[in-house]
Amino acid sequence: MKIATWNVNSIRARLDRAVAWLQRTGPDVACLQELKSSEEDFPRAEIEALGYRIQATYQRTYNGVAILSRHDATAVVHSLDDGVEDPQARLVAATVDGLRVVCVYVPNGGVVGSDKYAYKLAWMGRLRAWLERHHRPDEPLIVCGDLNIAPEARDVHDPALWENESLFHVDSRRALQDLCAWGLQDALRLVTQEAGIYSWWDYRMLGFPKNRGLRIDHVLVTEPVARRVRGVTVERNERKGKQPSDHAPVVLELD
DNA sequence: ATGGTTGCTTAGCAA
Secondary structure, X not given: OXXXXXXXXXOOOOHHHHHHHHHHHOOOEEEEEOOOOOOOOOOHHHHHOOOOEEEEEOOOOOOOEEEEEOOOEEEEEOOOOOOOOOOOOOEEEEEEOOEEEEEEEXXXXXXXXXXXXXXXXXXXXXXXXXXXXXXXXXXXXXXXXEOOOOOOHHHEOOHHHHOOOOOOOHHHHHHHHHHHHOOOEEHHHHHOOOOOOOOEEOOHHHOOOOOOEEOOXXXXXXXXXXXXXXXXXXOHHHHOOOOOOOEOOEEEEEO
């Protein structure tokens, strides 16, 4: 079973590449972030034609996340469900083939110390509280998506340059550690200890050609899923060519 | 530190 996550940076701008990617990689479940599309403008027919069902939460211009699945998705939820007034579409969850899949787009955080940064840290806390309310770490569950946090120095091309940025700041990293402390493991680290594996490269400053990347897209798994992990791949080649997203897909293979 | 690129929406914001 293949479960993939990819920040597409606009589903309409990326439709041709997304269709080719779905056909080539063929995930059973694909979690997409940054759809940047209203429900009316979402290319539903093109994706359904490939054999995928679509569960999504939409927002015009910003955010938006989807779970595409070859099989039925049940118990679909579209928000953190905590009474906080929050119009940002950043979470969709569904159960597919007995696996609870939580697709998230964690806030970027802007500048450390800003209102956006406070929102990012609060959102991470809300996500952990949501897991505590609705799930247990002994369930087969994965949280995947654009977490907008690099866990460790080996996940950042130049850690000193990034330690004061929201993607690698100590408080972001602590928030990710707190989330994982609920009972989630970084699937990639179950299969490799290699440094320099990145999933995002800034469009600016020749970020990709110079390999100035960060690993901020993750698949986090509970113990019952960890036991089934066969492999985790970052599809770096998807960052190449014409009109790429600034993120590469991450693909989890389960027994 | 600055400047650099892409996408959405229409000059400026978000990433």
